[in-house]
Amino acid sequence: MHTKFILVVGGAGYIGSHMLLALRAAGFQPIVLDNLSKGCRDAVLDALLVEGDIADEALLNKVFSTYHFAAVMHFASFIEVGESVRLPLKYYENNMAASLTLLKVMLQHNVKNFVFSSTAAVYGEPKYIPIDEAHPVQPINPYGKSKWMLEQVLQDLSSSHGLRFAALRYFNAAGADPQGRLAERHHPETHLIPLILQAARDERAAITIYGKDYPTADGTCIRDYIHVTDLCEAHLLALRALLEGASSMTYNLGTGRGYSVEQVIQVARVVTQCVISVEVGARRAGDPISLIANAARAQRELHWQPCYPELETIVRHAWAASTKIMQEV
Numbered sequence: 001m002h003t004k005f006i007l008v009v010g011g012a013g014y015i016g017s018h019m020l021l022a023l024r025a026a027g028f029q030p031i032v033l034d035n036l037s038k039g040c041r042d043a044v045l046d047a048l049l050v051e052g053d054i055a056d057e058a059l060l061n062k063v064f065s066t067y068h069f070a071a072v073m074h075f076a077s078f079i080e081v082g083e084s085v086r087l088p089l090k091y092y093e094n095n096m097a098a099s100l101t102l103l104k105v106m107l108q109h110n111v112k113n114f115v116f117s118s119t120a121a122v123y124g125e126p127k128y129i130p131i132d133e134a135h136p137v138q139p140i141n142p143y144g145k146s147k148w149m150l151e152q153v154l155q156d157l158s159s160s161h162g163l164r165f166a167a168l169r170y171f172n173a174a175g176a177d178p179q180g181r182l183a184e185r186h187h188p189e190t191h192l193i194p195l196i197l198q199a200a201r202d203e204r205a206a207i208t209i210y211g212k213d214y215p216t217a218d219g220t221c222i223r224d225y226i227h228v229t230d231l232c233e234a235h236l237l238a239l240r241a242l243l244e245g246a247s248s249m250t251y252n253l254g255t256g257r258g259y260s261v262e263q264v265i266q267v268a269r270v271v272t273q274c275v276i277s278v279e280v281g282a283r284r285a286g287d288p289i290s291l292i293a294n295a296a297r298a299q300r301e302l303h304w305q306p307c308y309p310e311l312e313t314i315v316r317h318a319w320a321a322s323t324k325i326m327q328e329v
């Protein structure tokens, strides 16, 4: 069979680098384009890395002329909600405008399959839980808005140019490669589990809980943590469906289970066997009380089933992988 080249933009980042492993294991040939503004060169395992920006039209033309891509997978975004509120232009420029350049060049080269990292942030403040795809879309920060804008562009291009896309709205990606080849590394780190693990290692004095007066059992916010390997498996299924001719699709990706911040810290104490100090800060503006996915559509249509839905497994993999990678550096 012919090897299929897949362009993975943002493939040096946390989720993109895990995607490379999944693509390789499934027999695809991923080519990475990443400007390394946030990602790590050493996270690109067994794939070619082209260092550059998705806003660079000349570079994109060169890459698309060199390889005949079966599809593009798009992970290249800025991801910090709080920063997006302070610096909206940075987010609209990178997450929106730069993506338009990518889409334009891609269509010029007649590549019409697109897998897009969208987010639960498109829903804004939940009107009901668990959140399905029929939930109203009302993003409340520039990060979520930039993703929703791009989803709408994709719908238009679907009608005008026959683009076929999978818009995958993830809840909280977490965990790490079960074999420990990759870990979660954001710059700066803002995600709960790696921050808790830093506190376990004494790399930070304590983990801050932002608000302990929410109307939940222990007063802390509830989130749906999806193992990054399960997330990548859903991408693979969506990619295969597109390559087999499926029409455009939008899916929520989460486990449907909610864990409070306090519960995550408790699980991390059990997994790491370390003391994890906690301090309580004020609530953050725009933090919903609870975000839990209804991913029934992806389960039904893609036949996707998370292999690692247990929080304990997610934290254990994150701890093992980050420990291993620290030892190697």
Ligand SMILES: NC(=O)c1ccc[n+]([C@@H]2O[C@H](COP(=O)([O-])OP(=O)(O)OC[C@H]3O[C@@H](n4cnc5c(N)ncnc54)[C@H](O)[C@@H]3O)[C@@H](O)[C@H]2O)c1
Binding pocket: 009, 010, 011, 012, 013, 014, 015, 016, 033, 034, 035, 036, 037, 038, 039, 040, 052, 053, 054, 055, 074, 075, 076, 077, 078, 079, 094, 098, 117, 118, 119, 120, 169, 170, 171, 172, 173, 174, 185, 186
């Ligand atoms: N991590 C999560 O929990 C989560 C949840 C929902 C959605 N997402 C989405 O998933 C995607 C990946 O998230 P992540 O956690 O792996 O983030 P990440 O920051 O680890 O990865 C993003 C990668 O994109 C690269 N990049 C950014 N702008 C670029 C540009 N203009 N040109 C080329 N490369 C560029 C960065 O260098 C980085 O390697 C993002 O689009 C994010 O919005 C993530």
